[in-house]
Amino acid sequence: MSTKLNVIEHVMVPDHQIMSEDEVSELLSRYNITTEQLPKIYHDDPAVKMIGAEADDVIRIIRTSHTAGRAEAYRLVIRKPKK
Amino acid sequence: MPSPKRIGQIEFGLLSPKEIREMSVRKIIWADTYDDDGFPYPQGLMDLNLGVIDPGLRCKTCDQKASDCPGHFGHIELAKPVIHVGYTRLIRKLLRVTCRACGRVLLSPEEVEKVVGTEDDLTGDLLSEKDVKKERICPHCGEQQLKINFEKPTTFSEVMVEDGKKVEHKLTPADIRARLEKIPNEDLIPLGINPDVARPEWTILTVLPVPPVTMRPSIILENGQRSEDDLTHKLVDIIRINQRFKENQDAGAPQLIIEDLWELLQYHVTTYLDNEVAGCPPARHRSGRPLKTLSQRLKGKDGRFRGSLSGKRVNFSSRTVISPDPNLSVSQVGVPRAVANEMTVPVRVTPYNIEELRQIVRNGPTRPDVNSPCGANYVIRPDNRRLRLGADNLDTVADMIEPGYTVERQLRDDDVVLFNRQPSLHRMSIMAHRVKVMEGRTFRLNPAVCPPYNADFDGDEMNMHVPQTEEARAEASILISVQENILSPRFGGPIIGGIHDHVSGIFMLTHDTRWFTKEQALYLLRYTKIERMPEPGKVEDGVEYWSNKQVFSVILPESLNMVFHASSCQNCDTCKKEMCERDAYVRIIDGKLESGTIDKKAIGAFDGQVVNRIIRQQGMKRATKFIDDFTKLSIRGIMLDGFSFGIDDEDLSKTEYGQIDEVLKNAALDVERRIRIYEDGQLEPMPGRTVEETLEMQIMQVLGKARDQTGQIAGRHLGLGNSAVVMAVSGARGSMLNLTQMAGCIGQQSVRGERIVRGYDDRTLPHFKKGDRGSDAHGFIQHSYKGGLNPTEFFFHAIGGREGLVDTAVRTSQSGYLQRRMINALQDLKVAYDGTVRSTGGKIIQFEYGEDGTDPTKSAFGDPVDVKGIVESILKEEV
Numbered sequence: 001m002s003t004k005l006n007v008i009e010h011v012m013v014p015d016h017q018i019m020s021e022d023e024v025s026e027l028l029s030r031y032n033i034t035t036e037q038l039p040k041i042y043h044d045d046p047a048v049k050m051i052g053a054e055a056d057d058v059i060r061i062i063r064t065s066h067t068a069g070r071a072e073a074y075r076l077v078i079r080k081p082k083k
Numbered sequence: 084m085p086s087p088k089r090i091g092q093i094e095f096g097l098l099s100p101k102e103i104r105e106m107s108v109r110k111i112i113w114a115d116t117y118d119d120d121g122f123p124y125p126q127g128l129m130d131l132n133l134g135v136i137d138p139g140l141r142c143k144t145c146d147q148k149a150s151d152c153p154g155h156f157g158h159i160e161l162a163k164p165v166i167h168v169g170y171t172r173l174i175r176k177l178l179r180v181t182c183r184a185c186g187r188v189l190l191s192p193e194e195v196e197k198v199v200g201t202e203d204d205l206t207g208d209l210l211s212e213k214d215v216k217k218e219r220i221c222p223h224c225g226e227q228q229l230k231i232n233f234e235k236p237t238t239f240s241e242v243m244v245e246d247g248k249k250v251e252h253k254l255t256p257a258d259i260r261a262r263l264e265k266i267p268n269e270d271l272i273p274l275g276i277n278p279d280v281a282r283p284e285w286t287i288l289t290v291l292p293v294p295p296v297t298m299r300p301s302i303i304l305e306n307g308q309r310s311e312d313d314l315t316h317k318l319v320d321i322i323r324i325n326q327r328f329k330e331n332q333d334a335g336a337p338q339l340i341i342e343d344l345w346e347l348l349q350y351h352v353t354t355y356l357d358n359e360v361a362g363c364p365p366a367r368h369r370s371g372r373p374l375k376t377l378s379q380r381l382k383g384k385d386g387r388f389r390g391s392l393s394g395k396r397v398n399f400s401s402r403t404v405i406s407p408d409p410n411l412s413v414s415q416v417g418v419p420r421a422v423a424n425e426m427t428v429p430v431r432v433t434p435y436n437i438e439e440l441r442q443i444v445r446n447g448p449t450r451p452d453v454n455s456p457c458g459a460n461y462v463i464r465p466d467n468r469r470l471r472l473g474a475d476n477l478d479t480v481a482d483m484i485e486p487g488y489t490v491e492r493q494l495r496d497d498d499v500v501l502f503n504r505q506p507s508l509h510r511m512s513i514m515a516h517r518v519k520v521m522e523g524r525t526f527r528l529n530p531a532v533c534p535p536y537n538a539d540f541d542g543d544e545m546n547m548h549v550p551q552t553e554e555a556r557a558e559a560s561i562l563i564s565v566q567e568n569i570l571s572p573r574f575g576g577p578i579i580g581g582i583h584d585h586v587s588g589i590f591m592l593t594h595d596t597r598w599f600t601k602e603q604a605l606y607l608l609r610y611t612k613i614e615r616m617p618e619p620g621k622v623e624d625g626v627e628y629w630s631n632k633q634v635f636s637v638i639l640p641e642s643l644n645m646v647f648h649a650s651s652c653q654n655c656d657t658c659k660k661e662m663c664e665r666d667a668y669v670r671i672i673d674g675k676l677e678s679g680t681i682d683k684k685a686i687g688a689f690d691g692q693v694v695n696r697i698i699r700q701q702g703m704k705r706a707t708k709f710i711d712d713f714t715k716l717s718i719r720g721i722m723l724d725g726f727s728f729g730i731d732d733e734d735l736s737k738t739e740y741g742q743i744d745e746v747l748k749n750a751a752l753d754v755e756r757r758i759r760i761y762e763d764g765q766l767e768p769m770p771g772r773t774v775e776e777t778l779e780m781q782i783m784q785v786l787g788k789a790r791d792q793t794g795q796i797a798g799r800h801l802g803l804g805n806s807a808v809v810m811a812v813s814g815a816r817g818s819m820l821n822l823t824q825m826a827g828c829i830g831q832q833s834v835r836g837e838r839i840v841r842g843y844d845d846r847t848l849p850h851f852k853k854g855d856r857g858s859d860a861h862g863f864i865q866h867s868y869k870g871g872l873n874p875t876e877f878f879f880h881a882i883g884g885r886e887g888l889v890d891t892a893v894r895t896s897q898s899g900y901l902q903r904r905m906i907n908a909l910q911d912l913k914v915a916y917d918g919t920v921r922s923t924g925g926k927i928i929q930f931e932y933g934e935d936g937t938d939p940t941k942s943a944f945g946d947p948v949d950v951k952g953i954v955e956s957i958l959k960e961e962v
Contacts, residue, residue, distance in 0.1 A: 031917065031919060031927065031930075032917075033925065036926075037921075037924070037925050037926045037927055038926075038927060039926075039927060039928070065934040065935070066934075067934050067945070068931070068933075068934040068935035068936075071931065071934035072930065073929075073930055074930065
């Protein structure tokens with residue numbers, strides 16, 4: 001018998017959310033960028049797997065920040081190249 | 084914002100023999116360079132078709148002069164193929180994964196697909212040696228494979244089993260080349276090789292390119308002899324051996340000799356390409372120095388990349404020893420006249436400055452003393468010809484200049500220059516100063532700017548650079564002047580401020596209350612351009628007196644209000660405020676120092692609360708003036724009383740020595756008592772520790788306490804009349820611990836935080852009994868530096884001191900490498916106008932700089948607004 005660890009519930013794992021298409025297009029126009037210019041995250045990242053995001057999704061990560069209190073970051077999910 | 088041009092792809096390939104012959108302008112066959120008349124041999128290594136280096140000659144290929152001809156490649160036809168050392172690993176891989184008979188990859192198409200993926204779904208993986216089992220049978224032709232051994236640097240052999248014994252059979256480069264030729268193009272793609280640009284057999288050289296003479300120029304020594312470049316020497320070797328090889332081959336020499344020569348040719352080609360290959364003795368110059376061949380030109384710190392492309396030597400720079408001059412402003416730098424005469428600023432001639440520049444040209448290149456106006460060294464004509472000014476042509480050139488000319492004027496006072504000290508670890512390591520031409524041979528700087536450069540005057544040297552364009556000068560004075568860099572982005576406080584004697588001096592000047600006559604007060608304030616004195620603080624017998632706090636207040640801005648605790652504050656439970664007997668409660672009301680002592684907390688580098696507040700309220704310019712003022716005031720303050728330290732300043736009286744002996748004796752007894760308790764088995768271990776650890780901790784504690792007690796005893800005797808105490812209390816240098824060690828007791832020496840235990844069996848030195856746990860057997864030094872150490876103590880002290888030295892050495896090398904990697908990773912990032920941090924490709928690294936978009940130099944120690952400071956400054960009292 002084994003209990004599976006849910007990384008999302010761990011205190012040190014920040015909140016990960018999948019962004020809707022509208023949110024993504026708003027994000028891209030806000031920073032005047034393409035998805036290629038976003039920071040990346042691998043599709044097999046434990047938190048990404050847990051929230052069920054697929055490659056080419058954009059993820060919003062909300063962290064508590066030393067400087068700002070709350071900080072949002074966005075990442076594009078990409079497939080991890082083998083090796 | 085996309086970068087102007089995006090690189091689509093980069094193709095890496097090999098030069099094919101065909102390409103080498105095509106780009107070659109001449110086949111080289113003679114090992115000789117120049118004939119007796121100094122003329123290059125045709126088809127020799129210095130053939131005129133390969134470009135020219137001698138002035139006057141013209142290139143036979145492009146018909147250009149030495150300065151314009153870029154040089155052209157030639158080639159050498161090798162008698163037999165040789166391996167290129169740079170590709171031995173690739174060759175080994177190819178030999179191991181392909182069939183020795185048919186040349187196909189030793190995997191079936193299905194097996195290849197498993198690793199590489201199908202055509203539409205590539206995994207991104209490539210075939211590696213590990214994917215092929217050793218000594219298997221070829222799936223295509225059924226040939227039994229043999230194990231391939233590779234011996235550094237360039238020997239390949241097949242292992243055969245003959246009569247049950249393993250026999251190594253050597254492969255010649257020609258054999259290898261034949262095998263590589265057999266590999267079909269389709270099989271190369273899953274191996275990560277594009278056969279269009281890199282056929283594997285091209286890793287075996289059959290023809291060698293000869294680089295143009297322009298990249299291996301010969302130099303003519305003073306005695307008129309020619310000295311050839313290392314590359315030329317190596318090429319000579321290659322051609323000689325190649326020639327001999329051919330002769331022997333044609334004469335039908337025995338196989339053994341041919342093989343030897345082949346190996347020799349391989350050795351020369353190998354060292355020509357890389358002279359630091361493992362398993363290969365480096366080729367040496369006649370003097371014994373290893374030759375610097377092709378790969379050595381590129382590699383390492385002084386190689387082409389790090390030495391010539393990422394960093395280069397520059398003109399308009401100078402370097403000399405630095406020394407202090409407290410009378411300079413922090414934004415100035417004293418430049419020796421010899422340097423100022425040599426370094427120049429180009430000035431374009433316009434109708435508005437022509438007369439001034441004519442005069443400068445007339446002044447000529449020699450400036451007799453620092454007060455004479457600057458001269459000029461060169462005049463550049465509109466056709467870019469340079470005229471060097473000498474005593475004979477000053478007037479003619481002065482009359483000649485007109486708009487369109489440029490005059491290279493010498494450095495003069497108030498020119499902007501960049502000043503730098505290595506290692507340049509942060510941006511304050513290069514700052515713009517204003518020139519002050521001085522006599523002497525050293526750069527002079529105000530000691531208050533030492534902290535950002537991390538400079539001292541024990542022989543440090545610094546560099547100066549002269550910006551050559553208006554843009555550069557504008558950037559230098561607006562962005563990187565000392566004035567703009569008082570605040571460090573590291574912690575948001577002033578990094579420039581008083582050090583050492585500035586702090587001691589201002590402490591002695593402002594401590595308690597003293598009264599100065601007008602003469603004394605004016606002496607103190609001589610260098611601070613004050614317009615009028617404040618009203619005298621008191622008049623006695625008709626003589627006007629100013630208090631020390633009044634004198635200091637003169638240099639404060641009038642609207643300054645702040646309350647804080649000085650460095651000398653002992654953090655008492657209840658603050659006595661103005662009644663503090665240490666005078667540590669600083670209150671500045673309307674620019675008047677009402678109470679308290681100015682010390683490190685107020686004006687010191689890294690702390691400097693007053694400096695910080697002035698920057699926030701009045702700006703950088705006023706703060707610079709304040710720093711200039713207090714450095715001068717404090718130096719004069721310290722000169723008023725004089726400040727020195729001698730061996731007798733560590734003297735205590737008989738009573739103190741008696742007390743110290745008493746304390747140490749008691750401590751030794753206490754240690755012995757605890758050891759006895761331990762030996763009797765009565766010692767109660769602390770939670771989570773063994774009995775031994777508990778004992779060690781107790782002993783350390785007892786001895787540490789004993790040392791502190793001796794310090795307190797010494798401190799009772801040494802008051803503010805003692806210079807070391809003044810320095811420790813004001814925060815200028817040293818601490819009371821240093822003083823304790825000088826006058827009281829040095830205390831326990833430690834290695835890795837523990838008492839010293841290493842040495843002999845169960846003892847540190849043969850002077851002690853085995854198993855002695857006493858204080859003196861494990862590095863407790865009960866004497867003071869003044870009193871002197873006994874031999875065992877001295878030895879323990881050396882042990883403890885060595886640990887510190889090793890730690891610093893290790894730390895600097897590690898942090899230096901870390902810094903290098905950090906800089907390489909972060910150097911091109913910048914904050915865009917929308918507040919994001921982006922790379923040059925426009926990729927976002929941070930969505931908001933530092934997550935809060937705050938510039939640390941403009942924040943108040945991490946907070947956007949210093950609420951407390953503002954409230955205090957308005958209420959004029961502590962909150």
